[in-house]
Amino acid sequence: MPGSRTLNPDSHTPLQPAVEIRDLAFRWTESGPPVLRLDHLRIERGERVFVAGPSGSGKTTLLNLLAGVAVPQQGSLRVLGRSLETVSGARRDHFRADHIGCIFQMFNLIPYLSVLENVQLPCHFSRVRRARVRRRSGTPTAEALRLLRQLGMAADGCPDRPVSTLSVGQQQRVAAARALMGAPELLIADEPTSSLDADRRAAFIQLLFQECADSGSTLVFVSHDTALAPLFDRTLRLAALNRATPDHETAVQSGS
Numbered sequence: 001m002p003g004s005r006t007l008n009p010d011s012h013t014p015l016q017p018a019v020e021i022r023d024l025a026f027r028w029t030e031s032g033p034p035v036l037r038l039d040h041l042r043i044e045r046g047e048r049v050f051v052a053g054p055s056g057s058g059k060t061t062l063l064n065l066l067a068g069v070a071v072p073q074q075g076s077l078r079v080l081g082r083s084l085e086t087v088s089g090a091r092r093d094h095f096r097a098d099h100i101g102c103i104f105q106m107f108n109l110i111p112y113l114s115v116l117e118n119v120q121l122p123c124h125f126s127r128v129r130r131a132r133v134r135r136r137s138g139t140p141t142a143e144a145l146r147l148l149r150q151l152g153m154a155a156d157g158c159p160d161r162p163v164s165t166l167s168v169g170q171q172q173r174v175a176a177a178r179a180l181m182g183a184p185e186l187l188i189a190d191e192p193t194s195s196l197d198a199d200r201r202a203a204f205i206q207l208l209f210q211e212c213a214d215s216g217s218t219l220v221f222v223s224h225d226t227a228l229a230p231l232f233d234r235t236l237r238l239a240a241l242n243r244a245t246p247d248h249e250t251a252v253q254s255g256s
């Protein structure tokens with residue numbers, strides 16, 4: 001039960017929710033229309049949330065806001081208890097490096113680095129994640145290999161290959177392993193299974209769930225594949241704001 005995992009075992013003080021949004025409006029350009037409006041959204045620690053909605057409804061935009069890549073022009077946005085709309089870009093970058101694992105649609109892998117080097121990158125940017133990796137597996141290399149093994153990417157010299165030589169589906173798994181390094185409290189994933197076959201997709205989701213359960217991480221997962229939705233604790237459904245239909249609301253719907 002996600003809502004029950006709200007005590008910090010170290011301090012015995014209640015943890016803030018993973019995400020709390022109020023009266024948020026976001027537009028990409030000053031004169032452009034709002035692309036996302038959310039009156040209230042609360043995601044508890046440890047929850048696994050599936051984000052659905054038609055193309056252009058703002059799913060990726062929402063992940064950009066949660067990652068602190070973009071900031072809302074209106075409303076409040078608290079992630080892991082931190083008000084992201086009030087802090088500088090540099091602080092948001094630091095916060096993201098320490099606490100958020102991102103699997104973006106474009107992967108953002110560094111082409112001239114090997115698979116193993118790419119997966120270890122979060123440890124270069126964050127002392128917090130480095131410390132967690134040390135506690136879990138001893139070294140960044142050992143933890144990266146553990147994750148790559150789980151994703152079927154540790155055999156046949158794969159860890160030493162430059163990522164530019166990998167298929168899109170393989171790159172997707174490398175991006176996932178990198179996001180999971182150092183057990184970030186919040187994991188956000190944008191269409192992370194779009195290039196995987198059915199078997200790999202099932203294994204991938206199981207791994208994400210297992211890793212999140214082991215570390216109490218919260219998962220926000222965007223996908224057009226609504227067959228996956230019942231696997232999650234609930235579904236957040238976004239509706240396109242600028243469609244010429246009466247349905248202009250951004251709806252939050254609870255799944256089973």
Ligand SMILES: Nc1ncnc2c1ncn2[C@@H]1O[C@H](COP(=O)(O)OP(=O)(O)OP(=O)(O)O)[C@@H](O)[C@H]1O
Pocket residue numbers: 028029035053054055056057058059060061062
């Ligand atoms: N960097 C950007 N600059 C300007 N407009 C943008 C930018 N990124 C997205 N948009 C616009 O914001 C709206 C929401 O886009 P977004 O990518 O969040 O939708 P989405 O629901 O993730 O779509 P898809 O399912 O196709 O990935 C769209 O109208 C899009 O054109």
